[in-house]
Amino acid sequence: MLFVSEISFERYFEPVFQPVSFALEAGGLLLVTGANGCGKTTLIRVLAGFLHPTSGNYTCQAPSTAYVGHQLAIKDDLSVIENLRFMRNFLGIRQRSCKAVMQRLGLDRVAGQLARTLSAGQRKRCALGRLLLTDSKLWLLDEPYANLDPEGVGLVDDIVINHLAAGGACVLATLGNHRPGWASSQEYPLISGAGEC
Amino acid sequence: MNPDTRKMKTDRPRKNPLVMFIHKLGSPPWFYGFTGKFVPWLWAVFTVLTVWGLYLGLIKAPPDYLQGEIYRIMYIHVPAAWMSMMIYVLMAGMGFIALIWRIRTMEIMAMNSAPIGAAFTLIALATGSLWGRPTWGTYWVWDARLTSELVLLFLYLGVIGLFKAMDEPRKAARAASLLALVGLVNLPIIHFSVKWWNTLHQGSSISLTGSKIDPSMLWPLLIMAVAMKFYYAANLITRSRVTLLQQDLRKSWTRDVIEDATPERIL
């Protein structure tokens, strides 16, 4: 689904990470690990197509990609349900129920609240709702566990594993030791361009 | 093939000889070596032509029967005005290549063109206004040509400002190149609208150059015009070589260049 060969990315004419190569098949989970400053976010942004690799190439056979990063793309001036409804209508998948998604995320009690009133963890959950509203086969998740309580962490694992079981693929960048329990997962320790980490 | 397949490749097609040449130019060590051979010659030709042109223009050419000696400022003003337009077009053209093929040397050349072009624009404006004092009796008239030059200066300043304001040099160069392209599309519209605005509001327009130019006055002008093109080429390439070295300071080819250039006793 995603074939990456010798991708590198330079910022200020310095490589951010050592060249990256991997192949990810349907049902595969790739865990990108490494300390702060290793370029995990940069790699995910390259894979998402926001950044153009300085060298190397990659092929992505998924028709579309879903991405949840540090910036959650949630509008403070819209309520939770309005945010989710916009995501759904925007992606053109009208048949999914936003109510069901909110229940799944544990947000049904704050559905009518403006997003600005949410806690960091609740906002994260709301952003993860995007994953439940999309048809995308390839998911790129940048620190999906950040700000979440243990129950939220379990929720992320659940969502990811369901996706993988349905034939999806996922690249997940994480700092911590927590891993979703999935058999065909590989770990990619990212090395910073300077050779540290 | 699946139309949804998204491919991201940095390998580029290498078929067309022109495209091949552009890609060769895109390799920093090759560019550095290639331009190093002839950049001294560009400077030399520029110097010779300038001395020759200025001699013919300032000493040999006869004074104008209407304007006297003051018309000689034309030998700076007119070529500078031509250069200011030409460099903008070239800058936008190189910016276009840089945007489409992501060639770093083209980004560098486009961005190094901007200050040179802005300088020529400033020279054209300053000499134009100095020329205007004896002919019009004032330093500034909203003449169509001067106004166009002024707007062009703003366009240059926008490109330079955007390039300097962005943090990452390559991203900044791409953004400024796009702005230059947008400016290029607008430039003819701006030029003609200003010309038309001038006739609309003034009725009669004052022309800077006389209608009849004696060949003895024309030749120095043409020589100066060519000299300034050499100046642009020489200055641009010299600047671009330095920028390349600065950007690639930690790459191996740069180290070789610096070691080659450093005399033994310093090492």
Add this chain to the structure above:
Amino acid sequence: MLTEQPSENIGGSMAAAFLALLRRDLLLAFRRRTELLFPVAFLLVVVSLFPLGIGPNPALLARIAPGVIWIAALLATVIALDGLFRSDFDDGTLEQFILSGHPLTLLVLAKIVAHWLVAGLPLVLLSPLLAIWMNLPMESLGVMVLTLMLGTPILSLIGSIGVGLTVGLKRGGQLLSLLVFPLYVPILIVATAAVMAASDGLPYGAFLGLLTAGLVISVTLAPFAAAAALKISLS
């Protein structure tokens, strides 16, 4: 063919995305409706400064009215434009736009339309009042409104390119005016010429035609450039 069926679907979903975005932006603007008054108030204040600065001579005011109102509208537009992509850029929504598979050009156009409806249209609606303040002859008042009606969308469209380029910068708003004002020169010239021609009892249809042509061209081209600019700003 397999692609036949989805392509129709994609067209439908593109329209749906366009409308969803338009609706969302209008709703967001409505939630912050006080902020919509800032450009309008700016326009009022700037125009009212002119009689104070140069004296209340009606003939003089009438003479400079088209230029003053147009320049003030231009400044107000640029001030309002600064926020066109800002929040979507800061909160990551633009990244989601790019990944959505919808053409960014179309989404940019939706945002510009929404922005003009809430920030440009009020300026147009306010212009008769300004024309009266500036003692503009009644016969050219209608032409003034018409030029603004045709011209302010062009300002928003061309401005969106500059906004796309400066959205990631800390002081982007200050740079924006330097980037876009030179590009606004032809519009300013044609629009004010139309109003002046109307004041002098001359035909002005050709000027309005030029403005319409400008609008058509900028609707076609500017969103592409703005989308490209946004992609660069995101990288």
